[in-house]
Amino acid sequence: MENRYGAVAAYDLSSWHRFFLTQLSGPSGEKSFADDVAVDAAGNAYVIDAKGSKIWKVGVNGEFLSIIRSPLFTPKEWYKNLVTSLNGIVYHPDGFLIVIHPFSGNLYKIDI
Template sequence: MARYGPTVRILPFTDDNQLVSTTGIFVDKPRNRILTAIGDLAGNSRRTTLATQYKLAALASYDRTTGKRLSYVDLGKLRPGASHFANDPAVDQQGNVYVTDSFAPIIYKIDPQGTASVFLEDSRLAAPAGSFGLNGIVFHPGGYLLVGKYDEGVLYKVPLTSLGQFTRVGSGSVFTSADGLFLADDNTLLIAANGKTNTVFWVRTVDGWATAKAAGAFPTGDVFPSAIARTGADVYVLESHVNALLGGQNPPVARFGIRRGNF
């Protein structure tokens, strides 16, 4: 992992052999830690192995100041023998971490003591073999999660209680190929949609995320936007070019960008 320095330089943060492929990253400021989900798409990491390809779901935690690893949790072992790909973490007010699995219809939970469990498992969240299902996830202070399902273009509201009662917030063009999510305020969600969409949408609700509608859009061009972050009043979008990586583009993409969004 790397950090983007104040002088517009990319600075190393940590180089951990457990990081086969870093996927979603969450900065947990109250606990001074950085969380990253870890997966393995075969052939796209110098640390890939036959044992981890399409089977790895893990969460690592690092000290935000020093980069020292605090913990590593193997999530895939909760459902051995299945395909796995940990995609994105979110943290609630008590410090519980929730992680989506793109290759299994599962959201994991890791409590503050580091104990992992299957928080939600439901066949309605499954994706076809080889397709990305559950993807971006954010915690809402109202006591629920907002979770994107990439293959169907659907956003779900998942309560932290009454799990079987998760509901569909919306579907359609705004949520098609929805990847990274960022909760700008209680009623506004930013969505990095890639694939053929290549647009960052901002979506608003007036009914506590029972429904939502697009309030604006920012086309990014063919850069496969995959993550959104904010520092101060500035919002940034990662130009990941993951499509070129997975497609075996030759020569590979040489330059990647972090773009300040027009929101």
């Protein structure tokens, strides 16, 4: 049995020193797929789970902070079983996230 998980890491690009490696999902049986990431002005990272239809929030020191979920993130059409539910995330300087669901074309504004 494979032991795969989704994670996010932060590195110093001049020395390749790793600041942290934070596991986001594990072998609990829940299907997940860590994909895109955005960073806010405070340094928090937001990582899309393209299979689990959620967004993980990780703090500047690698601490797991929260999960952002919404029923709107879960597709109900024919493509609901594909890997990609959410894909593409950006932090807007006015303090919110913009996320897209590529198959439906829905664009979400998420206040953080």
